[in-house]
Amino acid sequence: MTERPTFPMADHPTPGAPSPILSIRNLRVAFQGARGAWNEVVHGLSLTVAAGETVALVGESGSGKSVTSLALMRLLDPATSRITGQVTLDGAEVLSLSEAEMVARVRGRIAAMIFQEPMTSLHPIYTVGEQLIEALCCHRPMPRAEARRAAVALMERVRIPDAARRLDDYPHAFSGGMRQRVMIAMALASRPKLLIADEPTTALDVTVQGEILSLLKELQEDYGMAMLFITHDMGVVAEMADRTVVMLRGDVVEEGPTAQVFHAPRAPYTRALLASVPALGSMRGEPVPLRFPAIDPASGAATPGLPLARQPDLGTPLLEVRDLVNRFDVRGGLLRRKVARVHAVENVSFAIHPAETLALVGESGCGKSTTGRSIIRLAGGTSSGSVRLDATELFTLSPGRLRLQRREIQMIPQDPLASLNPRMTIGEALVEPFLEHRMGPAAEARAKAARLMDQVGLSPAMLERFPHEFSGGQRQRLCIARALMLDPRVIIADESVSALDVSVKAQVVNLLLDIQERTGIAFLFISHDIAVVERISHRIAVMYQGEIVEIGPRAAVMETPQHPYTRRLIEAVAVPDPARRHLRRTQPPSELMNPIRPLDFVPPERRYREAGPGHFVRED
Amino acid sequence: MLAVILSRLARMVVVMVGISVITFLIFFATPGADPAARIAGRNAAPETVTAVRHDFGLDRPIWVQYGVMMRKMFVTGDLTSFVNRGQKIVPTLTAAAPVTLSLVAGAAVLWMALGAATGIIAAAFKDRLPDKILMGVSMMAVAMPVFWVGEMVNLVTQSRLHDTWAFSWVPPLGYVPLSESPARWFLALIFPWITLSFLYIGLYGRMLRTGIIETYQEDYIRTARAKGLTARRVLLKHATRAAIIPVVIMFGMDFGVLVGGAAVLTEVVFGLNGVGRLTYQALKVLDLPMIMAAVLYASFFVVLANAVVDLLCILIDPRLRRK
Numbered sequence: 001m002t003e004r005p006t007f008p009m010a011d012h013p014t015p016g017a018p019s020p021i022l023s024i025r026n027l028r029v030a031f032q033g034a035r036g037a038w039n040e041v042v043h044g045l046s047l048t049v050a051a052g053e054t055v056a057l058v059g060e061s062g063s064g065k066s067v068t069s070l071a072l073m074r075l076l077d078p079a080t081s082r083i084t085g086q087v088t089l090d091g092a093e094v095l096s097l098s099e100a101e102m103v104a105r106v107r108g109r110i111a112a113m114i115f116q117e118p119m120t121s122l123h124p125i126y127t128v129g130e131q132l133i134e135a136l137c138c139h140r141p142m143p144r145a146e147a148r149r150a151a152v153a154l155m156e157r158v159r160i161p162d163a164a165r166r167l168d169d170y171p172h173a174f175s176g177g178m179r180q181r182v183m184i185a186m187a188l189a190s191r192p193k194l195l196i197a198d199e200p201t202t203a204l205d206v207t208v209q210g211e212i213l214s215l216l217k218e219l220q221e222d223y224g225m226a227m228l229f230i231t232h233d234m235g236v237v238a239e240m241a242d243r244t245v246v247m248l249r250g251d252v253v254e255e256g257p258t259a260q261v262f263h264a265p266r267a268p269y270t271r272a273l274l275a276s277v278p279a280l281g282s283m284r285g286e287p288v289p290l291r292f293p294a295i296d297p298a299s300g301a302a303t304p305g306l307p308l309a310r311q312p313d314l315g316t317p318l319l320e321v322r323d324l325v326n327r328f329d330v331r332g333g334l335l336r337r338k339v340a341r342v343h344a345v346e347n348v349s350f351a352i353h354p355a356e357t358l359a360l361v362g363e364s365g366c367g368k369s370t371t372g373r374s375i376i377r378l379a380g381g382t383s384s385g386s387v388r389l390d391a392t393e394l395f396t397l398s399p400g401r402l403r404l405q406r407r408e409i410q411m412i413p414q415d416p417l418a419s420l421n422p423r424m425t426i427g428e429a430l431v432e433p434f435l436e437h438r439m440g441p442a443a444e445a446r447a448k449a450a451r452l453m454d455q456v457g458l459s460p461a462m463l464e465r466f467p468h469e470f471s472g473g474q475r476q477r478l479c480i481a482r483a484l485m486l487d488p489r490v491i492i493a494d495e496s497v498s499a500l501d502v503s504v505k506a507q508v509v510n511l512l513l514d515i516q517e518r519t520g521i522a523f524l525f526i527s528h529d530i531a532v533v534e535r536i537s538h539r540i541a542v543m544y545q546g547e548i549v550e551i552g553p554r555a556a557v558m559e560t561p562q563h564p565y566t567r568r569l570i571e572a573v574a575v576p577d578p579a580r581r582h583l584r585r586t587q588p589p590s591e592l593m594n595p596i597r598p599l600d601f602v603p604p605e606r607r608y609r610e611a612g613p614g615h616f617v618r619e620d
Numbered sequence: 621m622l623a624v625i626l627s628r629l630a631r632m633v634v635v636m637v638g639i640s641v642i643t644f645l646i647f648f649a650t651p652g653a654d655p656a657a658r659i660a661g662r663n664a665a666p667e668t669v670t671a672v673r674h675d676f677g678l679d680r681p682i683w684v685q686y687g688v689m690m691r692k693m694f695v696t697g698d699l700t701s702f703v704n705r706g707q708k709i710v711p712t713l714t715a716a717a718p719v720t721l722s723l724v725a726g727a728a729v730l731w732m733a734l735g736a737a738t739g740i741i742a743a744a745f746k747d748r749l750p751d752k753i754l755m756g757v758s759m760m761a762v763a764m765p766v767f768w769v770g771e772m773v774n775l776v777t778q779s780r781l782h783d784t785w786a787f788s789w790v791p792p793l794g795y796v797p798l799s800e801s802p803a804r805w806f807l808a809l810i811f812p813w814i815t816l817s818f819l820y821i822g823l824y825g826r827m828l829r830t831g832i833i834e835t836y837q838e839d840y841i842r843t844a845r846a847k848g849l850t851a852r853r854v855l856l857k858h859a860t861r862a863a864i865i866p867v868v869i870m871f872g873m874d875f876g877v878l879v880g881g882a883a884v885l886t887e888v889v890f891g892l893n894g895v896g897r898l899t900y901q902a903l904k905v906l907d908l909p910m911i912m913a914a915v916l917y918a919s920f921f922v923v924l925a926n927a928v929v930d931l932l933c934i935l936i937d938p939r940l941r942r943k
Contacts, residue, residue: 099851106848109848112846113843122840123858124840125936125937125938170939186847
């Protein structure tokens with residue numbers, strides 16, 4: 001990006017507006033590489049945040065948004081980083097303060113932070129109470145009993161149920177959402193004037209994300225805090241921010257009121273970003289899956305995506321899953337006896353036709369991934385039920401025959417880097433399954449690998465490279481190519497696009513649709529991202545605590561959801577529409593529980609009622 | 621919690637029984653190792669060997685021999701040496717044990733305190749002068765053989781500078797029981813302690829430094845800094861406590877092994893009649909009852925120290941309490 005527009009708002013606050021809590025001018029951050037060379041990652045960022053205002057810093061991975069937040073608090077290692085420019089936090093010149101003054105005046109005091117990973121951001125060997133009390137006492141020494149009372153009050157303020165009793169629990173006893181509440185409580189300990197939230201809901205489930213966002217809005221009003229909200233999720237931006245700053249590779253490319261950025265974006269990159277965001281509800285009235293618009297990166301102009309031209313073949317199902325059950329034993333006590341069972345998957349039945357995409361949606365721990373792995377008997381635990389591919393029953397096959405059948409059902413993993421052997425070239429990785437299944441001579445395998453590379457939008461010349469030489473999106477294309485090497489008829493895509501940046505996500509989804517159109521492959525698309533699911537699927541199954549609570553055609557499930565859980569799931573999704581900014585969710589905090597049952601538990605008999613053609617809802 | 625402790629103790633007993641059986645089989649049932657011939661001495665007449673075999677009960681079935689030996693060791697306590705007829709094993713061992721325990725326990729206090737200090741200071745000054753000096757010295761400590769260090773210490777304190785003001789207080793080599801005179805016990809052990817702990821200070825200091833530096837990459841350290849804790853508090857309360865667990869586990873191993881006889885070099889250099897030296901002498905003459913007793917004694921301390929350390933880790937890290 002060569003143009004570097006200046007933004008009047010950064011230097012001259014709007015007349016009448018309150019004086020800014022945070023003002024950044026020309027912030028530059030550089031890191032020292034292994035050979036001593038300095039590599040600048042933030043190139044002259046300027047922005048202001050006024051009291052009570054929420055400013056979103058948006059960008060894809062590598063845009064420098066998280067580095068900026070750490071630089072504001074001077075949390076980068078001074079030995080390997082260099083921060084220049086001017087950062088004023090409530091009158092304090094952050095970049096010229098000593099470390100001791102940062103501790104005494106700024107960190108946790110004027111500005112507090114919450115982070116992306118609530119699972120790892122709390123110290124595992126201290127109780128949450130201890131960590132809260134520490135945050136309270138380091139700014140205002142007080143007697144222990146008073147600090148405990150204050151900690152309980154904070155936990156109640158962030159609506160942690162049963163706060164007084166949970167004070168002495170360790171972080172591992174809390175769910176992700178509850179840990180993020182603890183982090184928020186800790187940040188509020190000294191009533192900061194600015195809260196820096198670095199991707200605070202990215203690692204959380206949608207319903208939990210909705211709850212946390214509502215809580216943050218409410219606390220912001222109560223405390224009159226300013227908020228700097230760092231995220232890659234345009235839905236979250238629309239819901240939270242008064243103003244939005246878009247970053248690309250260390251540069252600010254656009255800044256303005258959120259509504260203006262969304263409705264009249266000026267920078268091509270912003271237009272491209274917005275066009276690739278899957279917006280829930282944008283598929284209303286579309287009969288078939290629709291590709292994401294193709295975007296010209298230079299102008300940001302979007303060409304509308306084409307709908308999927310191939311119809312599912314609704315004759316006999318290709319893959320039929322019936323009464324699938326998967327349970328894991330929980331052992332405990334002196335003799336490691338079975339004490340309980342996790343009912344990970346319970347009576348799951350569905351069918352997929354050729355050229356059809358069935359999406360399995362649900363929150364973490366609902367059993368959707370276990371369902372996917374149980375189908376090819378890779379899940380562990382004890383399974384029962386029936387999985388038929390064409391006429392072959394997979395559950396009674398011998399291990400040798402099962403191995404052959406696995407050729408027909410391939411998986412695309414969530415983490416492409418972890419699933420590619422770092423010591424094998426891409427060519428070797430692609431050819432290996434083909435040769436392993438003795439599908440033809442090596443020359444044919446290489447020719448096919450080259451052809452598939454072309455099909456997934458990569459150059460055949462890249463076959464000589466190693467996995468670490470590719471970007472995240474390219475690696476996922478490689479995994480798709482590897483799955484296609486065996487000419488499978490079903491692909492199980494387990495959160496395959498969840499970890500990708502929005503623009504890359506759109507491209508990979510389009511690629512999957514291209515492949516389906518060309519080959520008539522069937523997808524079992526497992527995802528928690530309902531907006532993507534809406535784009536790609538013909539039918540949707542919603543899972544909750546190991547069971548399917550609702551299954552039916554995409555339009556029916558999305559537009560007329562019947563089961564209360566489905567409705568809650570859809571309502572919780574953050575939609576990239578700034579008009580929803582004042583929306584408040586009123587649901588009480590929920591904690592998703594693992595379906596752990598006693599050994600003698602008999603699952604209740606379930607009935608499903610037909611809400612429409614092919615649309616079934618569990619009767620509770 | 622109680623279940624964890626009980627199952628841990630039960631496992632300890634199982635391990636010790638296993639060790640005793642294996643040791644017994646190695647020395648008594650390995651083909652070609654005839655203890656009777658060994659006891660009878662070189663060029664003994666076959667009748668003598670047979671007599672010895674009968675005398676020591678070595679002609680009885682192997683499990684009976686094992687049972688008899690265990691009974692003599694643990695129940696009646698009258699197991700006698702094969703080599704020095706009449707020497708009772710159990711009292712010999714219990715006389716040597718306090719010497720080794722005194723030596724190792726004192727050294728352990730020293731090396732844990734100084735090792736922790738070394739690691740924490742080096743980590744706090746990472747890549748700066750204090751770190752470089754400490755790491756250089758600790759590398760030397762790890763590299764120098766303990767018997768050489770011991771001899772050098774003796775050369776200085778017992779001979780070259782013994783008659784100067786600096787070292788005239790150093791008592792002659794040997795052990796003084798704590799019950800006899802605590803002050804003289806302490807003085808006699810000061811240099812053995814320093815010598816034995818030197819290596820471990822270096823080892824533990826380096827290990828803790830690496831652990832703390834790795835812990836600084838954790839998200840929860842970033843949280844602790846962001847909430848405004850002082851650098852000292854982050855270092856001591858958040859980073860060190862998390863990094864100390866592998867050091868504690870290592871300590872359990874080292875302590876057990878040293879009490880079990882691995883401090884033999886230090887014992888020999890400083891003229892301390894401890895378990896290591898006893899075991900060494902028993903091995904030289906293949907005194908089987910003594911070897912059995914020493915091995916069992918050593919394994920007891922190794923297993924006990926490990927059990928104690930496991931329990932300690934459960935106290936330090938609440939995540940281990942879950943199972």
